Amino acid sequence: VPRVFSGMQPTSDSLHLGNYLGALRQWVAVQEDHDAFYCVVDLHAITVEVDPRVLRERTRRTAAQYLAAGVDPARSVVFVQSHAPEHAQLAWVLGCLTGFGEASRMTQFKDKSARGGAERSSVGLFTYPVLQAADILLYDADLVPVGEDQRQHLELTRDLAQRFNSRFGRTFVVPQAYILGGTAKIMDLQEPTAKMSKSAASPAGLVDLLDDPKVVAKRIRSAVTDTERDIRFDPEAKPGVSNLLGILAAFTGTTPQAAAEGYAGRGYGDLKADVADAVLAELQPFQERFTALLADPAELDRLLAAGAARAREVSAATLARVHDRVGFLPAA
Ligand code: ATP
Numbered sequence: 001v002p003r004v005f006s007g008m009q010p011t012s013d014s015l016h017l018g019n020y021l022g023a024l025r026q027w028v029a030v031q032e033d034h035d036a037f038y039c040v041v042d043l044h045a046i047t048v049e050v051d052p053r054v055l056r057e058r059t060r061r062t063a064a065q066y067l068a069a070g071v072d073p074a075r076s077v078v079f080v081q082s083h084a085p086e087h088a089q090l091a092w093v094l095g096c097l098t099g100f101g102e103a104s105r106m107t108q109f110k111d112k113s114a115r116g117g118a119e120r121s122s123v124g125l126f127t128y129p130v131l132q133a134a135d136i137l138l139y140d141a142d143l144v145p146v147g148e149d150q151r152q153h154l155e156l157t158r159d160l161a162q163r164f165n166s167r168f169g170r171t172f173v174v175p176q177a178y179i180l181g182g183t184a185k186i187m188d189l190q191e192p193t194a195k196m197s198k199s200a201a202s203p204a205g206l207v208d209l210l211d212d213p214k215v216v217a218k219r220i221r222s223a224v225t226d227t228e229r230d231i232r233f234d235p236e237a238k239p240g241v242s243n244l245l246g247i248l249a250a251f252t253g254t255t256p257q258a259a260a261e262g263y264a265g266r267g268y269g270d271l272k273a274d275v276a277d278a279v280l281a282e283l284q285p286f287q288e289r290f291t292a293l294l295a296d297p298a299e300l301d302r303l304l305a306a307g308a309a310r311a312r313e314v315s316a317a318t319l320a321r322v323h324d325r326v327g328f329l330p331a332a
């Protein structure tokens with residue numbers, strides 16, 4: 001059975017529509033015919049400063065959102081990254097195979113460090129893609145369902161797997177990115193040329209999965225469009241309208257082009273109302289499931305502990321293989 005690995009950072013109280021359409025929905029679909037490992041990547045979340053209490057709460061909330069979206073813990077392994085120490089251990093080994101120049105070319109670091117200045121960014125933010133490669137390679141993942149923004153990191157992961165294999169002998173599966181056209185890059189509603197992001201400067205452009213329905217409707221109603229009046233799918237000329245059509249299409253099971261038909265003679269207001277209805281139809285039951293899951297944190301923690309035990313059966317074996325290959329002396 002082919003393996004799948006993916007993760008999200010607990011960097012916000014709620015995931016957003018981009019996380020959901022770009023990744024989480026695919027996670028639920030592929031678990032049917034793959035061995036799936038879905039991780040809450042808390043090690044990645046401390047690459048930027050965060051309050052410890054907030055991090056702990058967000059880690060539980062992120063896991064609960066995986067489950068509320070339909071990730072089935074009986075089928076898929078759901079766990080927290082810091083519970084499997086092999087992630088950090090493998091990252092060290094891979095970091096020693098990564099060129100400084102190679103790491104410097106990663107655009108996510110450039111984007112994220114641009115805000116406070118690279119000089120003041122953490123070394124952890126710089127080596128983030130190496131840790132991500134370790135996450136994936138530990139589980140011999142064949143497939144990694146992620147959004148478009150992760151394409152470059154997946155390329156690095158493949159390069160590192162191939163480099164290790166050619167230097168030390170075949171050790172890692174070389175994984176493939178699973179990036180779905182159409183929903184792989186959901187744009188910020190206020191700035192439709194930038195991706196929707198948990199760490200966006202302003203929440204006005206986000207639709208969070210756990211937002212109050214009134215807030216969801218308001219955010220969509222206030223989405224930036226353009227000064228024309230026609231509704232067509234044209235991401236270059238009409239990024240705002242096209243983003244809304246992409247969201248509508250994703251929730252109604254059609255293409256953005258097809259979704260645009262039927263709006264002849266109607267305005268942006270009608271489109272936005274339809275987008276809000278389609279989004280809320282799926283979010284409201286999601287929110288109910290989330291609330292029920294979060295009401296029992298002890299059960300959630302038990303589930304994550306069981307997930308970590310299953311994850312470590314795989315990650316410990318991979319790490320032992322790696323340590324042997326690079327020439328570390330056995331501990332016992
Ligand atoms: P942060 O701003 O903290 O990096 P994020 O919103 O980028 O948060 P991540 O936890 O980094 O979220 O990414 C989780 C998953 O969601 C990844 O697979 C990523 O590719 C995907 N993703 C993030 N933003 C979008 C988006 N706007 N459209 C589609 N997929 C996205």
Ligand code: MG
Nearest residue numbers: 009149197198
């Ligand atoms: Mg991100």
